[in-house]
Amino acid sequence: MYIFSKKVIFFLVAATLVTLLLFVLSVTIIRVKFDFTLNHKTENIILGHSHSQCAYDDALLPGFKNLSNGGESYFYTYFKLKKILEDNPQIKNVFLEYTNTLVAKKQDDWIWGFEKMNANLAKYGPFMEIEDLVFLYSKNQKDFLPILSSVFRTNLLRLFTNNLKINEQMGGYKALEYSLANRTDTSIKALSKTIYNDTSAVSLDYLKKIVGLCQATNVTIVFIRSPQHPVVNKSNEHFILEHHRNHFKQQLFWDFDSLQLQNKEFGDLFHLNKYGAKKMTSVFYKKYTSEFPQDK
Amino acid sequence: MIFNSFEFALFLPIVFLLYWLIVPKGLKYSNLFLTLSSYFFYGWWDWKFLGLILISTFIDYYAAKKIASSDSPKIRKQFLTISLVSNLGILGFFKYFNFFVQSFIDSFSFFGYHFDYQGLSIVLPVGISFYTFQTLSYTIDVYRKKLEPAESFTSFAAFVCFFPQLVAGPIERATNLLPQFYTKKKFNHAQAVDGLRQILWGFFQKIVIADNAAVIVNDIFANYSSFSGSTLLVGGIFFAFQIYGDFSGYSNIAIGLSRLFGFNLMQNFAFPYFSRDIAEFWRRWHISLSTWFRDYLYIPLGGSRGGTLMKVRNTFIIFLVSGFWHGANWTFVVWGAINAFYFLPLLLSKKNRVHTDDFELSGLISGLVTSAKMLKTFLLSVLAWIFFRADTVSQASEMIGKIFSSSLFVRPHSNHTFDYVMQVGVVIVLMLFIEWHGRKDTFAIQKIGLQWPRPLRVLFYHVIVLLIVLFVGKNQDFIYFQF
Numbered sequence: 001m002y003i004f005s006k007k008v009i010f011f012l013v014a015a016t017l018v019t020l021l022l023f024v025l026s027v028t029i030i031r032v033k034f035d036f037t038l039n040h041k042t043e044n045i046i047l048g049h050s051h052s053q054c055a056y057d058d059a060l061l062p063g064f065k066n067l068s069n070g071g072e073s074y075f076y077t078y079f080k081l082k083k084i085l086e087d088n089p090q091i092k093n094v095f096l097e098y099t100n101t102l103v104a105k106k107q108d109d110w111i112w113g114f115e116k117m118n119a120n121l122a123k124y125g126p127f128m129e130i131e132d133l134v135f136l137y138s139k140n141q142k143d144f145l146p147i148l149s150s151v152f153r154t155n156l157l158r159l160f161t162n163n164l165k166i167n168e169q170m171g172g173y174k175a176l177e178y179s180l181a182n183r184t185d186t187s188i189k190a191l192s193k194t195i196y197n198d199t200s201a202v203s204l205d206y207l208k209k210i211v212g213l214c215q216a217t218n219v220t221i222v223f224i225r226s227p228q229h230p231v232v233n234k235s236n237e238h239f240i241l242e243h244h245r246n247h248f249k250q251q252l253f254w255d256f257d258s259l260q261l262q263n264k265e266f267g268d269l270f271h272l273n274k275y276g277a278k279k280m281t282s283v284f285y286k287k288y289t290s291e292f293p294q295d296k
Numbered sequence: 297m298i299f300n301s302f303e304f305a306l307f308l309p310i311v312f313l314l315y316w317l318i319v320p321k322g323l324k325y326s327n328l329f330l331t332l333s334s335y336f337f338y339g340w341w342d343w344k345f346l347g348l349i350l351i352s353t354f355i356d357y358y359a360a361k362k363i364a365s366s367d368s369p370k371i372r373k374q375f376l377t378i379s380l381v382s383n384l385g386i387l388g389f390f391k392y393f394n395f396f397v398q399s400f401i402d403s404f405s406f407f408g409y410h411f412d413y414q415g416l417s418i419v420l421p422v423g424i425s426f427y428t429f430q431t432l433s434y435t436i437d438v439y440r441k442k443l444e445p446a447e448s449f450t451s452f453a454a455f456v457c458f459f460p461q462l463v464a465g466p467i468e469r470a471t472n473l474l475p476q477f478y479t480k481k482k483f484n485h486a487q488a489v490d491g492l493r494q495i496l497w498g499f500f501q502k503i504v505i506a507d508n509a510a511v512i513v514n515d516i517f518a519n520y521s522s523f524s525g526s527t528l529l530v531g532g533i534f535f536a537f538q539i540y541g542d543f544s545g546y547s548n549i550a551i552g553l554s555r556l557f558g559f560n561l562m563q564n565f566a567f568p569y570f571s572r573d574i575a576e577f578w579r580r581w582h583i584s585l586s587t588w589f590r591d592y593l594y595i596p597l598g599g600s601r602g603g604t605l606m607k608v609r610n611t612f613i614i615f616l617v618s619g620f621w622h623g624a625n626w627t628f629v630v631w632g633a634i635n636a637f638y639f640l641p642l643l644l645s646k647k648n649r650v651h652t653d654d655f656e657l658s659g660l661i662s663g664l665v666t667s668a669k670m671l672k673t674f675l676l677s678v679l680a681w682i683f684f685r686a687d688t689v690s691q692a693s694e695m696i697g698k699i700f701s702s703s704l705f706v707r708p709h710s711n712h713t714f715d716y717v718m719q720v721g722v723v724i725v726l727m728l729f730i731e732w733h734g735r736k737d738t739f740a741i742q743k744i745g746l747q748w749p750r751p752l753r754v755l756f757y758h759v760i761v762l763l764i765v766l767f768v769g770k771n772q773d774f775i776y777f778q779f
Contacts, residue, residue: 001316001483008492011754015761022762114770149768153719156766169713 026155030126034158036087036166038065043090044288046224047077048097053174054271055226055256055280061288067171068097073110074206076120079127080170081210085217093292094214098223098253100234101270103207103243105198112139118147122154123170175274176267180229183263189231199239204247211251223253227261227280229269254287256280297340299549300503307337312556319481327450327477330557334459338423345421348386353456355382356431360438360445372439379435387428390420395624423463425621429588431456434470436592443471451477460553464546466564466584473561481558490742491555493757497741498548500760504767505541505727508720509534511769515711517685520695525704528695530717532678535685537724540569543582548739567735569677569728570655572669574638575648577677585621589614600643607643612636622684627692631683638676655735723767 038045042065046056050070058066067080077096085091101107110116117136125133125148137144158164214221223244228234244253265276272280297304311333319326339346359379363372434455437443446452455474461467516523516531523531547564554561564584571577578586590599597610612633619632642648655670657663679696686692698704710717727740734740741760745753 001485004483004485004488005313007489011757015758018758019762019765143770146768146770149765153766157715157719 022156023152026152026159027126029159030155030164034083034126034164036083038084038088038091038166040090042088044093044095045084045091046095046097047081047171048072048099048224048226049102050174050271051099051101051226051228052095052097052224053171054176054267054273055277056173056284057175057274057277057281058173060278060281061285066173068173069171070174071110071116072120072171073107073116074102074203074210075111076116076124078206078210078213079124079132082213083124083127084166085213085219091219093220093222094210095222095224095254096210097226098207098240098244099225099228099257100236100240103199103203103240104236105200107200107203108139111200111202112136112143114140114143114147117143118150121147121151125151126155173277175277176271177274178267179264179273179275180266180268181262181264199236199243204243208247211248221251223248223251224284225253225255225257227256227259227272227276229263229266232269252291254284256283259283297337299546299553300499303340307333308553315557316483319483323478323480324448324450326481327448327454330459331450331454331457334454334457334462337459338457338462341422342419348390348421348424349427349457352383352386352428352431353453355379356435356456357446357449357452360435363435363439364445376435376439380432383428383432387424390424392624426465426467427456427462429467429585430470433467433588433592434474437470443474446474447478458554458559460550460557460559461561464543464550465582466547466550466562467588468561468584469588473559476559484558487555487558491552493741494548494552494555494739496552496757496760497739498545498550498552499764501541501545501548501727503545503764503769504723505720506538506545507769508723508767509538509541512710512712512717512720513538513685517687517691519711520686520691520698523698523710524706524708525698525701526706526708527710528682529678529699529704530708530710532682532685532695532699534720534724536569536674536678536681537727539681539684540565541727551739563738566738567655567731567740569674570670570732570735571673572651572655572666573642573647573673574635574676575642576651577673578635578639579652585618589618593617604644608640611640611643615639626689627683627686630689630692631680634680634683638680655732723763 041063044061044064046052046058046064046066046068048068049072050068053066053068053070056064056066056068058064067084072080081094117140121128121136211221234240244251259280261272261276261279265272265279267273267276297307315326315329315333318329335346335349338349356379359375362375366372366375434443434446434452438445446455451474454477455468455470458468458473513531513535516527517535520528520531544565551561551564562584564582566580566583568577568580571580594610594614597613598606599610600607615632615636616629617632619628619630619635622628622631639648642650655666657666679699682695682699683689683692686695730744731740734742734744737743745756748756
């Protein structure tokens with residue numbers, strides 16, 4: 001039994017070391033080799049979650065790349081932006097979605113909840129520092145290890161398939177085909193519910209980090225708010241406006257929330273469909289050319 | 297405590313080392329230690345339900361003693377009845393009480409009488425169906441004079457609660473397992489290494505296959521109304537592999553663990569998805585339960601002797617009871633009935649024992665014919681599994697209806713990325729490939745690599761470990777724990 005136990009321990013130690021070695025090696029290679037380079041003509045990027053992802057059709061915006069991604073919180077946007085700015089010195093302006101859902105407390109689940117942490121750590125985990133990972137672990141110990149396994153798998157697949165370039169999984173314009181056109185006002189109202197009650201300290205913290213990062217690299221950052229359907233009950237509206245006044249007074253804030261849109265231009269209460277996006281993009285571009293004539 | 301948990305990773309080496317230190321002190325001590333360790337293992341989930349195991353142990357131990365010591369058929373029958381009623385009574389109350397009451401009320405509603413019944417809040421004790429059937433086999437075998445009553449209470453208690461197979465089988469026969477508690481164990485290096493190989497394969501099946509397939513299956517079954525027939529079929533196929541990986545994986549871990557302690561449990565799965573007809577499938581799937589029903593229900597009912605009507609009756613009884621054993625839901629009963637319908641034509645045409653040989657794919661034509669038979673059997677089982685997995689019979693019917701519609705030819709899609717679904721698909725194919733190679737052994741990797749140079753063999757095991765690490769997902773409970 002002594003020999004058996006010795007062999008088992010040896011096998012387990014060897015398996016652990018091999019696994020750790022492979023993990024560290026894969027992360028290191030990805031950190032060094034992963035390429036966030038965009039088209040050299042891209043001087044403006046749009047970041048945020050699904051609201052901005054569905055609202056700005058970058059095919060209609062010369063010099064723009066919409067890199068918003070559904071369900072992405074400021075926490076992960078920060079790491080994405082950091083790498084993009086490092087690899088794309090030509091970028092002049094960052095347009096960042098600044099809306100009620102992105103600062104809501106429920107946003108925390110988008111940082112360390114299983115689903116979002118799983119999806120985002122696989123993409124941005126290799127570019128995070130140890131303390132960021134420790135922070136995530138402290139928030140969700142139960143799911144962290146299984147998620148690391150998924151990150152490991154993604155890393156190896158990236159290496160084996162040589163998929164080491166920024167890709168659509170990290171964001172991009174999404175054209176919604178469906179609309180609210182066939183719904184009555186009553187049925188639309190019934191869809192609305194108050195979902196924002198408190199604010200997320202972590203999200204706000206990373207919002208500040210994003211602003212700080214842009215300032216440090218001499219990139220202009222503009223907060224934008226994409227339109228939501230008028231029936232949406234934004235119970236933290238006062239907070240978002242107050243927060244902007246108190247903390248980001250000097251930041252430009254283009255608020256398109258009150259843009260007049262018809263039901264047929266909404267995919268659902270929170271997202272524009274492709275027709276709404278076309279209108280929104282046009283309004284946005286006009287604003288951009290008037291505010292940044294030198295960058296046009 | 298579940299096998300794929302951190303607690304179990306601590307529990308196992310401690311119990312293993314202490315057990316082999318205690319073994320030289322005598323059987324009484326080693327059996328007592330195994331009993332207490334098994335109670336700890338079970339009590340970790342909920343110590344309150346240990347009482348049920350103890351009740352079952354006491355009743356069956358004393359009932360069997362009385363049966364064996366008496367020559368009076370009346371007394372023998374009385375004590376057998378006590379054992380049957382108490383075991384099935386406990387099982388019936390915890391597992392089926394609400395189902396029967398609700399079905400009773402529903403049948404009254406059909407005639408226009410309405411009752412307001414909320415149902416009792418009954419928690420189903422983990423593994424109750426497994427250890428109840430195991431202890432029943434003991435008293436029945438003693439009654440049939442096939443087995444002497446247990447030599448001591450500790451050996452019997454250890455037999456009832458032996459932790460590797462306590463909560464999800466294999467449902468051991470007392471004639472096989474109980475005598476193993478009478479002989480002093482000697483550590484067998486080869487047996488232990490073989491056990492470890494089986495555990496490793498079991499974890500691969502559970503963690504890599506079942507848990508990852510579950511992610512896709514759960515989504516498809518939860519949102520079945522929004523998916524096409526093709527996606528639902530994919531969901532059914534993934535579920536077939538989920539339940540196989542889950543249950544066969546558990547059985548392999550259980551058998552492997554037992555081997556670490558010097559015990560041999562029966563094979564529970566013999567590569568069922570390579571079966572060439574449904575009769576063969578049922579000889580290879582959950583063997584311990586199928587043979588239990590065969591020995592204690594089917595044969596006493598007359599088996600396949602007698603006229604056609606009796607054969608049909610007995611086949612339906614065994615499949616319906618088998619379905620109902622899985623849970624108090626009509627979906628399981630329908631699943632059993634479907635399998636009875638699959639099986640009956642083979643039985644009545646006396647073709648139910650055509651495929652008793654090993655699987656082979658020799659020759660182009662016969663190989664193709666055999667592959668087609670395997671595929672047909674697999675797809676038939678998938679259709680039945682849809683009832684097993686669905687929440688209601690109407691959900692399953694709707695899914696089957698969609699599968700047999702034009703939407704079967706639409707490109708499948710799910711809420712998970714194509715990459716993820718492909719990754720799970722690839723590891724399933726890998727499992728099938730390895731299982732095909734090891735199909736003549738009792739588990740897939742039993743002999744794979746034994747003839748290879750040592751470094752290559754070690755590399756093979758490291759790759760399996762690495763795959764397990766790479767596919768650790770959100771921890772899913774073993775499906776059969778709920779039964």
